[in-house]
Amino acid sequence: MRIACPYCGPRGVDEFSYLGDATLKRPDPAAENADAAFHAYVYLRDNPAGPHRELWQHASGCQSWLVVTRDTRTHEISAVEYARDAAIASAGAE
Amino acid sequence: MAEPLVARSALRPHVAPLASPAGAPGVTLVEVENLSLAALAAFKGREAELTDAIRAAFGVELADGPKRVTANGVSFLGTGPGKWLAVGPAGTDFSTLPAAVTDQSDGRSVFRLSGPKARETLATLVQIDLHPRAFGPGSAAATHAASIAVQVSQLDDAPTYEIVCFRTFAATLWRWILDAGLSREISARHAG
Numbered sequence: 001m002r003i004a005c006p007y008c009g010p011r012g013v014d015e016f017s018y019l020g021d022a023t024l025k026r027p028d029p030a031a032e033n034a035d036a037a038f039h040a041y042v043y044l045r046d047n048p049a050g051p052h053r054e055l056w057q058h059a060s061g062c063q064s065w066l067v068v069t070r071d072t073r074t075h076e077i078s079a080v081e082y083a084r085d086a087a088i089a090s091a092g093a094e
Numbered sequence: 095m096a097e098p099l100v101a102r103s104a105l106r107p108h109v110a111p112l113a114s115p116a117g118a119p120g121v122t123l124v125e126v127e128n129l130s131l132a133a134l135a136a137f138k139g140r141e142a143e144l145t146d147a148i149r150a151a152f153g154v155e156l157a158d159g160p161k162r163v164t165a166n167g168v169s170f171l172g173t174g175p176g177k178w179l180a181v182g183p184a185g186t187d188f189s190t191l192p193a194a195v196t197d198q199s200d201g202r203s204v205f206r207l208s209g210p211k212a213r214e215t216l217a218t219l220v221q222i223d224l225h226p227r228a229f230g231p232g233s234a235a236a237t238h239a240a241s242i243a244v245q246v247s248q249l250d251d252a253p254t255y256e257i258v259c260f261r262t263f264a265a266t267l268w269r270w271i272l273d274a275g276l277s278r279e280i281s282a283r284h285a286g
């Protein structure tokens with residue numbers, strides 16, 4: 001598998017570290033249901049068969065954090081963005 | 095009494111053997127010493143200020159990408175978004191640039207690999223595409239060679255490559271390159 005880093009260009013997957021689901025949002029600790037929300041945030045994961053947005057770091061390259069949209073059935077990658085840009089875009093959408 | 099600090103190569107003959115081929119070298123490996131190195135990270139939103147300061151101080155037009163730009167003997171290698179490795183002759187002062195500046199002069203070793211077989215020698219060690227179509231003079235890449243973190247850049251069409259690594263790994267990387275070059279008439283010299 002190769003990931004097209006927006007800075008470095010395409011690189012082998014061995015240069016990247018996987019973190020996991022990029023769609024999770026840290027719950028509000030002051031909310032009434034904070035215990036249940038944090039349990040879900042820390043432990044519960046979907047296991048989708050299909051496109052999945054996930055965090056990777058280009059650890060052996062430019063060290064950027066990336067959001068990679070990967071089809072879990074085929075490893076086909078349809079998008080790679082800087083995690084910072086993705087976070088700003090998602091904050092702006094709220 | 096404390097010993098004065100003296101800049102010394104990380105290479106010694108017993109850990110980094112020399113090599114000289116019988117005929118014309120296919121590839122030449124040398125260590126570059128007496129350099130000043132610094133890691134630069136632009137402050138958020140102040141990239142233009144850093145670009146202006148580098149233009150004024152060194153006459154270099156900073157590139158935003160995995161490129162190597164050089165003027166007046168001072169080079170800047172793109173290592174990541176908003177990050178560069180600055181390389182100049184010993185004594186070059188990068189500390190006043192408007193960025194997070196971390197001196198690396200005693201932390202890195204710098205090698206140059208050149209000659210007609212330099213590309214195929216380096217290609218045995220890194221996984222990036224070194225074909226001239228993908229990587230040429232002025233290209234730079236942060237990657238790994240034999241699992242050692244390196245900054246690779248190309249200087250000219252000889253081709254000449256510069257390889258920067260943390261100095262703790264210098265002797266190991268040197269031996270990897272030497273092994274790769276032994277079947278390619280490598281000449282390897284260092285002053286350590």
Ligand SMILES: [Zn+2]
Pocket residue numbers: 005006007008009058061062063064
């Ligand atoms: Zn990268």
